[in-house]
Amino acid sequence: MGSSEERVVAVIMVGGPTKGTRFRPLSLNVPKPLFPLAGQPMVHHPISACRNIPNLVQIYLIGFYEEREFALYVSSISHELRVPVRYLREDKPHGSAGGLYSFRDHIMEESPSHIVLLNCDVCCSFPLEAMLGAHKSYGGIGTILVIKVSAESASQFGELVADLETKELLHYTEKPETFVSNLINCGVYIFTPEIFSAIEDVFKQRKERANLRRVSSFEALLSATKALPADFVRLDQDILSPLAGKKQLYTFETLDFWEQIKTPGMSLRCSGLYLSQYRHTSPQLLASGDGTKKATITGDVYIHPSAKVHPSAKIGPNVSISANARIGAGVRLISCIILDDVEIMENAVVIHSIVGWKSTIGKWSRVQGEGDYNAKLGITILGEAVDVEDEVVVINSVVLPNKTLTVSVQEEIIL
Numbered sequence: 001m002g003s004s005e006e007r008v009v010a011v012i013m014v015g016g017p018t019k020g021t022r023f024r025p026l027s028l029n030v031p032k033p034l035f036p037l038a039g040q041p042m043v044h045h046p047i048s049a050c051r052n053i054p055n056l057v058q059i060y061l062i063g064f065y066e067e068r069e070f071a072l073y074v075s076s077i078s079h080e081l082r083v084p085v086r087y088l089r090e091d092k093p094h095g096s097a098g099g100l101y102s103f104r105d106h107i108m109e110e111s112p113s114h115i116v117l118l119n120c121d122v123c124c125s126f127p128l129e130a131m132l133g134a135h136k137s138y139g140g141i142g143t144i145l146v147i148k149v150s151a152e153s154a155s156q157f158g159e160l161v162a163d164l165e166t167k168e169l170l171h172y173t174e175k176p177e178t179f180v181s182n183l184i185n186c187g188v189y190i191f192t193p194e195i196f197s198a199i200e201d202v203f204k205q206r207k208e209r210a211n212l213r214r215v216s217s218f219e220a221l222l223s224a225t226k227a228l229p230a231d232f233v234r235l236d237q238d239i240l241s242p243l244a245g246k247k248q249l250y251t252f253e254t255l256d257f258w259e260q261i262k263t264p265g266m267s268l269r270c271s272g273l274y275l276s277q278y279r280h281t282s283p284q285l286l287a288s289g290d291g292t293k294k295a296t297i298t299g300d301v302y303i304h305p306s307a308k309v310h311p312s313a314k315i316g317p318n319v320s321i322s323a324n325a326r327i328g329a330g331v332r333l334i335s336c337i338i339l340d341d342v343e344i345m346e347n348a349v350v351i352h353s354i355v356g357w358k359s360t361i362g363k364w365s366r367v368q369g370e371g372d373y374n375a376k377l378g379i380t381i382l383g384e385a386v387d388v389e390d391e392v393v394v395i396n397s398v399v400l401p402n403k404t405l406t407v408s409v410q411e412e413i414i415l
């Protein structure tokens with residue numbers, strides 16, 4: 001346990017609507033952070049990991065979505081965790097560090113000794129307690145969760161070099177064009193409140209540079225057209241890169257699972273990862289399939305208590321079924337997310353797919369993807385209220401909301 005002066009605040013950066021474009025058509029209905037993975041909103045997973053942090057006093061979600069979109073979730077989760085959770089809305093995007101900075105007064109009101117900062121679109125086991133312990137032993141202003149990935153995929157992330165012994169962050173480059181390292185930034189951090197001074201320094205330096213540039217008005221014009229808004233500060237490029245090698249930032253490597261959730265395909269993969277994590281953290285959430293009146297369950301499956309599943313259906317592995325869904329006789333579901341109020345009729349098959357709210361899949365139909373989570377059409381996605389008629393086959397396709405499919409399609413985007 002931590003000492004009595006310790007007070008920890010967790011901040012989850014949820015971004016806003018313009019950031020969710022790669023997540024279409026699913027983000028047309030629900031803010032990406034609230035899209036269900038393993039039956040719980042995406043942001044619920046980091047929030048429930050915060051439960052393990054000793055002396056946690058408050059959780060903030062910072063974003064530029066409308067406040068009403070988060071109101072219901074925030075009040076129910078505060079009640080459930082018995083830790084206050086608040087949504088703080090930016091009037092416009094300020095960047096991952098600028099967004100944090102714009103609410104520094106709110107955060108500092110809690111007199112935190114540590115700030116746990118989390119990207120909402122990452123899926124991992126969030127080893128926050130161990131990170132906090134490591135951070136205290138390093139003694140810098142921040143500790144970054146890092147993981148080794150393949151050299152081919154590293155360039156999608158912040159690549160970094162750390163001292164093998166001291167774990168100090170020696171070098172940091174955000175999404176570099178040429179390979180630096182296969183050790184990458186997981187988007188999970190522990191900071192001391194000094195992080196606010198580091199962000200403030202960026203503002204100061206920008207002001208000084210702008211003053212210098214005023215000497216030449218042509219140069220000023222040139223740089224103004226290229227520059228980000230003055231109050232937009234990115235945690236990675238503007239803070240982590242310049243602080244590397246100054247004995248201020250340290251790294252903590254996870255050997256557990258980690259993925260980034262930018263696309264619907266990755267949400268299906270991450271739903272599976274969280275389902276398998278439930279085996280250790282929340283086994284009561286996994287469907288058992290025991291009993292004569294229950295469907296056959298294989299592998300990790302979540303079924304919302306209000307969903308109705310016919311006992312002759314066969315479900316799993318990696319299936320998550322949301323509220324009020326109805327799954328008919330003889331249905332086979334493998335690796336899929338079935339959202340609220342979906343109806344799947346007799347003997348239909350759904351594999352490597354996401355079926356949107358209120359959609360219906362007719363008898364003997366087949367909705368299937370090849371299961372390449374990173375490919376553009378690697379899984380099939382049906383938007384809200386899509387009707388797939390009886391005996392229709394939909395393969396590796398994306399269907400926008402409110403469409404009716406009367407004929408079979410393959411590798412198509414139906415607008």
Ligand SMILES: Nc1nc2c(ncn2[C@@H]2O[C@H](COP(=O)(O)OP(=O)(O)O[C@H]3O[C@H](CO)[C@@H](O)[C@H](O)[C@@H]3O)[C@@H](O)[C@H]2O)c(=O)[nH]1
Nearest residue numbers: 013014015062063093094095099119120157158185186187
């Ligand atoms: N509130 C708010 N949140 C923001 C803003 N901009 C980004 N975010 C949130 O901040 C997080 C980081 O988003 P980006 O800045 O777009 O970076 P990224 O492409 O996701 O990459 C970052 O995360 C990777 C790990 O997933 C890292 O590997 C990479 O280095 C980088 O830090 C996300 O959770 C996003 O929703 C903003 O203006 N305001």
